[in-house]
Amino acid sequence: MKLGSLKEGGRDGTLIVVSRDLTHAVRATGIAPTLQAALDDWHNAAPRLNALYDEVNAGTAEGRFALDLNALAAPLPRAYEFVDGSAYLPHVERVRKARGAEVPASFYTDPLMYQATSAGFLGPRDPVVVPSEDYGIDLEAEVLVVTDDVPMAVTPEQAAGHIQLVGLVNDVSLRGLIPAELAKGFGFLQSKPRSALSPVLVTPDELGDAWQDSKLHLPMRTWINGQWFGEAECGVDMQFNFAQLVAHAAKTRPLTAGTLVGSGTIANQDTAKGASCLAEQRTVETLRDGQPSTPFLKYEDTVRIEITDAAGQSIFGAIEQVIAPLKR
Structure with missing residues (x-):
């Protein structure tokens, strides 16, 4: 799967799941608000994010939107190390x-x-x-x-x-x-x-x-x-x-x-x-x-x-x- 962060929601951005061709995405805040939060609970978050990734690629994900790469922060806007x-x-x-x-x-x-x-x-x-x-x-x-x-x-x-x-x-x-x-x-x-x-x-x-x-x-x-x-x-x-x-x-x-x-x-x-x-x-x-x-x-x-x-x-x-x- 492919993960990114929008420049919204504070200093750590908003987690999104991105389609394989990088043209569409969906906010993943129902699973984790940020990528760091997902990584902190990766064992539980990863399977749910993968399922959402399948939906994004199939075009069936609720809230799917056209992705503007200029709207992206770094996937991890800041990291512990x-x-x-x-x-x-x-x-x-x-x-x-x-x-x-x-x-x-x-x-x-x-x-x-x-x-x-x-x-x-x-x-x-x-x-x-x-x-x-x-x-x-x-x-x-x-x-x-x-x-x-x-x-x-x-x-x-x-x-x-x-x-x-x-x-x-x-x-x-x-x-x-x-x-x-x-x-x-x-x-x-x-x-x-x-x-x-x-x-x-x-x-x-x-x-x-x-x-x-x-x-x-x-x-x-x-x-x-x-x-x-x-x-x-x-x-x-x-x-x-x-x-x-x-x-x-x-x-x-x-x-x-x-x-x-x-x-x-x-x-x-x-x-x-x-x-x-x-x-x-x-x-x-x-x-x-x-x-x-x-x-x-x-x-x-x-x-x-x-x-x-x-x-x-x-x-x-x-x-x-x-x-x-x-x-x-």
């Missing part, structure tokens, strides 16, 4: 090679992960507001999963059963601020503003054969200002699958229902597939030409991120955003 990994090591390898550094052996056995911003997510059509273009504005096209309650110290095999939803995220980065923050040895803060989520999140069964081994096996397509930027394969070169990432996050603490776990920027060894972030493209250019030529994003630039199925149908809906200045 968002942890983001860096599961695609070709990106890490290239970045380190560009600055003459080796990849530590531990990176191949122990996932990279940081605590990301979860207090608020941008909707799929909301602008990315940044105080200055000089901050080095970058997109990061990623896949993420949402869990139910995950016990502490689960194994990857156990963690796979706690993945309830899958979606996309534009994990916005401010590259000009990252070096100074990392030099302090205490992680990201100012360099990681709010991220945007795809219009809907979907259950893994909705993905069919594209969901295998806790990975999504489809290309991540990105465009900047309407021009093709990349279509890296999500299921290729992913060093750690989502079950491993969830287990890593839960090693010493339980995860609350509604926790988001990100994959990190999608990247392949085959650079002909393009890139999913500007830092990756700039690194490829540096290794090839000695210096980068692709600029970071500027005000009025547009970004589109989307994954389609084998028939070309959008699965999660597209994230479509414009870069905008902060109005003071």
